[in-house]
Every structure is written in C-alpha cells, then in structure tokens.
Amino acid sequence: MSRAIRFAPFVLLGLLLLALAWRLATPKDDVIRSRLAGQPVPEFVLPAAVPAKPPLASADLAAGEPRLLNIFASWCLPCIAEAPVLDELKRRGVKIDGIAIRDRPRDIAAFLARHGDPFERIGADYDSRVQLALGSAGVPESFVVDGKGVIRHQHVGVIDRGDIPAILAELEKAR
C-alpha cells in the first residue's frame, strides 16, 4: 500500500500535465452562441429604423420562405466589411432583414447610403432588447430563419466572402 501511495503524487502530476497539455492543444473557444437555434424567433415588434424602410416584427420572419436576419449597427466597424457580402447575397436572391442595434435613423441612413442597402426591412432596437431576446452577443451576427419563423442557424461575426456558400447552404436547408 505504501508503495502505491508513494507514486500517487507522480501520477497526479502526470494527470495535471496531461490536462494542461490538452488545454493548450485545444484553443479556447470564446464564441458565445445563441441557445435558440431550433426554436422560434422570440416575439417582437420593432419600429422602423429609417423612415424609408418598413419596420420589422417577428411575424415578418415567418413569411413562408427562409430569410437572413442580420444584426448590425452603423457604429460597428466590422459591419462595413460585411456590407458588400450582404449585397452579394441579395444579388443571389437571399431575402435579408436587419436589426439596427442602438442606432439613430440618420446614422443608419448614412451607413446604408455609403455601404449599400441589402435589407427589405430594418427594425430599430434602441436598448438591445431584441438582441438579448435572440441570444445574440454582439454585432455583426446573422440568423438563418426558416419559413415558419424558426431559427435554423446562427453566424457569429462578419460573414465574409468565404462564408457565402455555407450561408446559402443553410438557407437551402431551411427551405
């Protein structure tokens, strides 16, 4: 028994080293994903973000065909990089709605004028209420919503050109 106990610290040290090596080998994933994938979009009604665009409510997202819901803001720098890719998606027939987080109508209008406007509807979320209800942790983020208004996929961060096929595939899957 004493021999076994004598080796116990070495075994413990070995286990600890293994655990540390494993943690170093698998990088930390600090992406916060929404738990609502597979669930209906929470009910909301948002006012129009700019006077020229219709407002957005959760009912608009259950319109019979899959849509892309993009969470953005005019003060969000990565959203500028994402704008041309959203335009490209629109060109390929994707229906895109937007939620502008903590934003002013004139800032949103300027952003759309400068970086392109792929949105059919834009809702203004002045106090991040709908963003929190969606389980979204930042801008930009996008949700693929199917024709019944169920969240099928979440894309955290900028959609770049390389993500286009994956997004189109998710939209197709949601059909």
Next chain:
Amino acid sequence: MMASVSPSLRGAQATKQSSLRPHFAGLLRFARNDCLVIGLAMTLCLAAPAFAQSSLPAAPWANRQLPDAKQEAQARALMEELRCLVCQGQSIADSDADMAGDMRHLVRERIAAGERPSDVRRWLVDRYGNWVSYRPPAGPVTWPLWAAPVLLLAIGALLARRRIKGRRSR
C-alpha cells in the same frame, strides 16, 4: 585669467556638445518616434472599443437605481452575478459597455415588473447558456465542483484519524 579660460572652456563645451548632439538628438528623435508609435498604438487600442460604442444615451435603468430599495438590492445582487457578453470576465454591474448597460436595464425592468431574480437569470441562461451566470448550477457536469470540498474534507478527516490512531498505538 577668467577671460582667457572661459572662451576655451566654452569652446570645449561647445565641441563636446556638438559631438554629443547628433547622438543625443538621434536618441531623442528615436525615443520620440518610438513613444509616438507606442502612444499611437496605445490610443488606437483604447480607441478601438470606444469606436465600437453607440452614440445613443444609456437605457433608462442602466445607471439609475429602482425606487424600491428591496427590488434594487435584488437587481444589484443579480447584476453582480451576470457576465457581460462583450467584455468577458466582467460582471454587468462592473462594466461600462453599452450592452452591459442594456442588460442592467433589462434586469431592473424585469425585477420592477415583479419577476424573481431566478426567473431573470433563467431567461438569460436559456439564451446564452450557463456561461452567462457566474453562479454555476449543480448539475451532471458541475457536480465535481460542488462535491470536491466535501470530498477533500472527508479525505482530510480520514488521514487525521489514521495519524492520531497511529500515534496512540505507538
């Protein structure tokens, strides 16, 4: 005497200075450039998050206490235990981020409307996972966390008992 010394001294000083100056100036320029670059980098680092903040004012209940002291205390206690989503590692009570302000607004608003803190916590956990709460729930994954202190105490007691027994028998 003085008059004859001082020009030469001055001359020496001058030559000394002039021989040093390029170096010194170079060093200064280097230091200044470096400081500028570092300073610029630091301001940019500081500016980047500031850029990514909205220009809208904070939500009504983000930085204002609830009139009911008991509700405010409940909200406050909950805010200390909720994680800020954009500044991971801070609670929403500690964070100045816009989103943390909006989360404080949400917490205060729901508690003022009569929800229990546990309901508000569950609402957030349903959306962001247990990660959003600083208080880990007792569950299949976390039971070692809760059992460890009890186990360690038991092992300690066992070891102590054995020692005492051994000493008595000796």
